[in-house]
Amino acid sequence: MTPGARASAAIEILTEIEARKRPAADALKDWGLSHRFAGSGDRAAIGNLVFDALRTRASTAFVMGEDSPRALALRTLASSWGLGPDGVAALADGGRFAPEPLTPAELEGLKREIAPDAPAHIRGDYPEWLAPLFERGLGHGAAAEGAALATRAPVDLRVNSLKATREKVLNGLRRFEAEPTAYSPLGVRIAAGSGPSRSPHVEAEPGHGKGWYEVQDLGSQLATLLAGAQPKEQVLDLCAGAGGKTLGLAAAMANTGQLYAYDSDRMRLRPIFERLKRAGARNVQVLQAGDAEALAQLEGRMDRVIVDAPCTGSGVWRRRPDAKWRLGPQMLEARLAEQQAVLDLAAPLVKPGGRLVYITCSVLPSENRDRIDAFIARFPELKLAPWRQL
Numbered sequence: 079m080t081p082g083a084r085a086s087a088a089i090e091i092l093t094e095i096e097a098r099k100r101p102a103a104d105a106l107k108d109w110g111l112s113h114r115f116a117g118s119g120d121r122a123a124i125g126n127l128v129f130d131a132l133r134t135r136a137s138t139a140f141v142m143g144e145d146s147p148r149a150l151a152l153r154t155l156a157s158s159w160g161l162g163p164d165g166v167a168a169l170a171d172g173g174r175f176a177p178e179p180l181t182p183a184e185l186e187g188l189k190r191e192i193a194p195d196a197p198a199h200i201r202g203d204y205p206e207w208l209a210p211l212f213e214r215g216l217g218h219g220a221a222a223e224g225a226a227l228a229t230r231a232p233v234d235l236r237v238n239s240l241k242a243t244r245e246k247v248l249n250g251l252r253r254f255e256a257e258p259t260a261y262s263p264l265g266v267r268i269a270a271g272s273g274p275s276r277s278p279h280v281e282a283e284p285g286h287g288k289g290w291y292e293v294q295d296l297g298s299q300l301a302t303l304l305a306g307a308q309p310k311e312q313v314l315d316l317c318a319g320a321g322g323k324t325l326g327l328a329a330a331m332a333n334t335g336q337l338y339a340y341d342s343d344r345m346r347l348r349p350i351f352e353r354l355k356r357a358g359a360r361n362v363q364v365l366q367a368g369d370a371e372a373l374a375q376l377e378g379r380m381d382r383v384i385v386d387a388p389c390t391g392s393g394v395w396r397r398r399p400d401a402k403w404r405l406g407p408q409m410l411e412a413r414l415a416e417q418q419a420v421l422d423l424a425a426p427l428v429k430p431g432g433r434l435v436y437i438t439c440s441v442l443p444s445e446n447r448d449r450i451d452a453f454i455a456r457f458p459e460l461k462l463a464p465w466r467q468l
Contacts, residue, residue, distance in 0.1 A: 082169050082173060083176065085127065085170070087113070088127040088151045091109050091124065102128055102398075109124075126271075126273070126276075127159070131153075132400045133158075134157075134158065136205075137192055137203050140200045141192060142187035153188060160273065167179070197209070202222070204392075207406075208405075211444060214443050216441065227402075228396075228399065233278065234266070235266040238289055238357050242285070251283065254278045255268065261296065264303075287356070289356040289358055292357070294326070295394065298322060298326075301386075302327060302330070307330045308335075310334045312380050312381050312429075313335065313380065314383045315340065316386075316423070318364075324339045333360050335361055337363070339362055343367060373427065378430075380429055382428075382434075383434045385424050385435065385437065387417045388416045390442060393441045425453075
């Protein structure tokens with residue numbers, strides 16, 4: 079496919095996403111199934127353009143005067159992809175499969191810069207209704223943090239210390255220019271690409287099949303490390319999902335003690351079995367999804383209860399940029415209620431002197447400190463532990 083044809087395809091998919099309010103990944107999958115002539119490189123380039131366009135929807139609308147699918151794609155090509163206004167004008171020549179030529183207004187929009195005094199939610203590319211929460215949680219850095227969340231994410235890996243060392247993993251992935259992370263002693267990072275370039279499919283590498291590493295964001299790795307699970311402890315991962323943090327906890331416990339993995343949703347929990355086997359994690363007991371009686375038997379016995387709570391996911395918008403535009407006040411309220419419920423479920427399971435670890439992938443204070451303050455008000459016998467003591 080030509081660059082112009084790829085741009086037209088991205089506009090078509092963005093139109094579908096907007097019209098049907100669909101997740102971008104679903105729309106891209108369906109487009110690929112109905113356009114089998116597109117090669118893997120074409121599909122990757124189109125997907126990158128769609129996701130990059132969604133990352134900067136607010137700032138694009140501000141400078142272009144509209145947030146139509148065409149405006150989103152053209153502005154992304156000019157700015158994020160580095161084509162510039164002239165490059166986009168050359169691409170959009172109205173030829174076969176290419177976008178129609180630029181209008182004078184579009185050309186002016188592509189040349190326009192975002193003013194330093196533009197509203198924070200424009201400079202940070204997040205929904206305007208979230209501006210008060212971003213400002214309360216992030217202060218004067220709200221726009222900068224939002225802008226960082228509007229960039230592409232790198233590929234982060236966690237070394238499985240039960241089977242490999244970081245040096246071994248780095249050596250196995252050296253052709254991808256993998257680097258050790260600064261904060262996690264188990265982290266390996268492959269930088270994000272730009273434009274149409276694809277991220278490497280590291281899960282197809284032999285090291286992944288051998289259980290040497292798992293794909294896991296650095297933030298999740300740090301949360302697992304801060305949880306402080308120790309060998310021979312009794313630990314519950316209460317919202318285990320597919321088991322990303324469960325695997326990290328099992329390794330931290332050196333395959334000793336007893337680690338329970340639980341989730342209320344059996345479909346979320348299903349992938350954990352294959353992952354545990356590949357990682358060589360033998361100290362994990364997976365509880366049946368939704369089994370309240372099994373949880374009740376753990377009451378007052380757990381050294382640590384890990385609550386990786388359901389949340390808005392505002393901290394992982396780099397990976398799911400379309401999610402920020404689907405998020406609304408009602409969805410936030412639903413997540414707050416779920417967080418309260420899971421915390422209340424977790425509290426009785428912690429033994430005297432034990433620790434409850436609350437984790438979200440959100441940057442919103444209403445999902446973080448506000449929830450903990452409300453929780454401690456309900457359970458005054460629990461006290462906050464300063465993170466530096468963890």
